[in-house]
Amino acid sequence: MFILFGMPIAQIMLFGFAITNEINNVNIAILDKSKDAETHKIINKISASAYFKINQEITNEKQIESVFKKGKVKAVLVFEKNFIKNLQTLKQAKVQVITDATDPNVANTISNYVNAILQNYTHEINKNNKPNHQIQTQTRLYYNPELKSVFTFVPGVMTIILMLVSAMMTSISITREKELGTMEVLLVSPLKPFQVIVGKVFPYIFLSIINAAIILLLGFFVFGMPIEGNIFLLAFESVLFITTALSLGILISTVSQTQQTAMMLSLMGLMLPVIILSGFIFPISSMPLLLQVISNIIPAKWFIIIIKAVLLKGATLDVIWKETLILVGMTVFFIAVSIKKYKIRLE
Amino acid sequence: MTKEKIIEVHNLTKRFGGFTAVNNISFDVFEGEIFGFLGANGAGKTTAMKMLIGISNPTSGEALVAGFDVKTKTEMVKRSIGYMSQKFSMYDDLTIKENITFFGGIYGLSRIQIKEKTKKLVIELGLEDVIDKLVGSLPLGWKQKLSFSVALLHEPKIVFLDEPTGGVDPITRRQFWEMIYAEANKGTTIFVTTHYMDEAEYCDRVSIMVEGVIEALDTPNNLKTKYNVASMNDVFLKLARNVE
Structure with missing residues (x-):
């Protein structure tokens, strides 16, 4: 009886919910070298999305390796120094998206989502800005740079x-x-x-x-x-x-x-x-x-x-x-x- | 015949939850006899036998098999007995020779002993030509004879047979009983469960279990006289009906 009725229920639930390549609540870490108003806004925007959860903030680059090894986070966002200044004077600033590519699909999706959020954000701020500000994203893939499945x-x-x-x-x-x-x-x-x-x-x-x-x-x-x-x-x-x-x-x-x-x-x-x-x-x-x-x-x-x-x-x-x-x-x-x-x- | 007790059972009881499968049974089996352990399906004979061969713990009471307590000296009990189960229980995908070697091995026989035994056994059973054939390809009757011989491989003092002749034709059953007699003549005690009442006639003594209790225990002739009937079959029916 259990097999007859239990199995189909269990399976449809499993397949329905589990089999998704979308991402939700992915733990990420932030390395904010600038800590200014602009990076704060971006970080807030990212943590407000359902896709990401900011798990921890780290203070230097050496920690990236160790948080990845512990497997706590799937990605680290690195804001460059003088982010707001670069944005205002050079009209562009850089964000680095470092992903743990041991899971290539997830890594890919993460960087796409981050990109999308950032683009969205630049759209918003560019309403009153001429010429347009740009936030450049750089993607780095740890452990599996070629995204080999x-x-x-x-x-x-x-x-x-x-x-x-x-x-x-x-x-x-x-x-x-x-x-x-x-x-x-x-x-x-x-x-x-x-x-x-x-x-x-x-x-x-x-x-x-x-x-x-x-x-x-x-x-x-x-x-x-x-x-x-x-x-x-x-x-x-x-x-x-x-x-x-x-x-x-x-x-x-x-x-x-x-x-x-x-x-x-x-x-x-x-x-x-x-x-x-x-x-x-x-x-x-x-x-x-x-x-x-x-x-x-x-x-x-x-x-x-x-x-x-x-x-x-x-x-x-x-x-x-x-x-x-x-x-x-x-x-x-x-x-x-x-x-x-x-x-x-x-x- | 020397009347040396080889199995002594005192007030043996086995309960599964609220159900009493074996209720306070006591009996003795003497060395060298063929002891028939009869009962309808579900009367508790398999449970009782399982306790005697050490794969089921009694709830209360005690049993000595070959002088060893089944509760505490299980290891020694197991060494002294042979067992042939209801289901044919050899490896179908091994050859006759491999099966003999394997079962000899688990009873701790040496390589040389196994070799000698195999030779003797195969000749006795007339299996010389098929020794390297898979056991699965043998007819059931042969399998059972082989199984019996394998249970005797380590020369146990007692051999337990759990419905050894289920599903075989009368001729093969007859032959099987001849093997049992031959073995008993060598001094091995045979403890056999069956529900073929004609087989009960072959036993030296039989006990009849009904609903967890031993209702009768005597030689087949005495039982027939006592219940004033012509065959064991009638004795059995009479006892079973009395309970109902």
Whole structure:
């Protein structure tokens, strides 16, 4: 019943709200070197729009890199020094729009929107100005100057594949044993349940690691995907995510009796959210609040943040420790619930 | 026959929420006997058996299997028993040889032991020609015989058979029971659930479970005399009706 009625509702809501390439409430930072009346007006105008939220003001250029690495903001607006003076004397002033182009679509949209707002603004002030004042925008793309979409696709595809192989295959292979009745025989044997599960899971850990490596190598050699961060950190985070996915797979297998249920649960419950809510294709910040909240419980979201930060921005553990901790927490949670469910079944 | 107790069950009870699946049952099984564990579907025989093989925890009461408490010495219990489940439970996509190797392996047999056992087993069952065939391609009767032999691979003291002959023809069932007899003659205790009443006649002693309780426990002949009927089938019907 849930599948019959719940799924269509869930899906239409997901697709309707989540699948939008528009941006909403994107966090940006401001570096205002001029701090005059004119820049204030512009900043007010930008924060008044529904598209942007000014998350913080920074004071020097060095901070740009660090706010991007933390992933808090998607763009930084830099107003040049003597903005108002330049505007009045030279008739033109410059604004730099620096975007985090690890997500090329979003970066593009952001700079377009900022441009539009600024143009609108110049229109307004030019009503009483002859000759026209000009505000020039300069766009700079951090991390992905050529706006290659492969930079988002490699981490995204890697996440999906790892989730698919680990969670789905594990849950299916364990429920398969249940269906065949071999699980019962294994449980009656002197093997400990723990050993049985590890035995089932081990091949998939192995497969997933190989998969991850292949995707990264292809990304690196064929598509010129940079690997800025520490390779060991990358490996560690990947193994962590694989473990999360596997524990989720085990959890699914404890609640489903047949391969079909396991398959449905994995596909509907994992694949769609991973694709839609992880921020892989559609920006999370543009989703309605409810979906944004829901996206927090999706392991893939955190892994995508981590892997993008490590791959493209060269982030180190001190920047992504929070996301890492969340994944660890989720893994522990999934395993704990599985063990509990499993015990109940025995009793 | 020495009357050494190999399974001792005292007041074993299993409740699922408010439902009592197994209600305070007590019985003993002696070494080397074929013990039939009968009951209608849902009478609680599978639950009772699950407690004895250590994959279900009793709510109360105790059971000793091969001298080990099923609650505390589950590990030792599992080492001493063989089990063949209701569903045919070998890997269809492995060959006969691979299945034997695998199950030998999980019971901790050495490579050499497995090799010898495989050879012997295959000859006994007449499977020499198909040893490298996938188990999935075998007819059900053969699968069940194979399954039984595999359950005996590690020479357990007791072997539990959960409705081993479901869905096979009378001839194969007959052959299967001959295998059971042969094994019992070697001193292995056989604990078998079934709802074929003709099979009950083959057992040394049978217990009949009705709604979680053991209603009768004796040799088939004594039971027939007691209830004054001609076959086990009638004994069973009489008991089941009494409860209703």
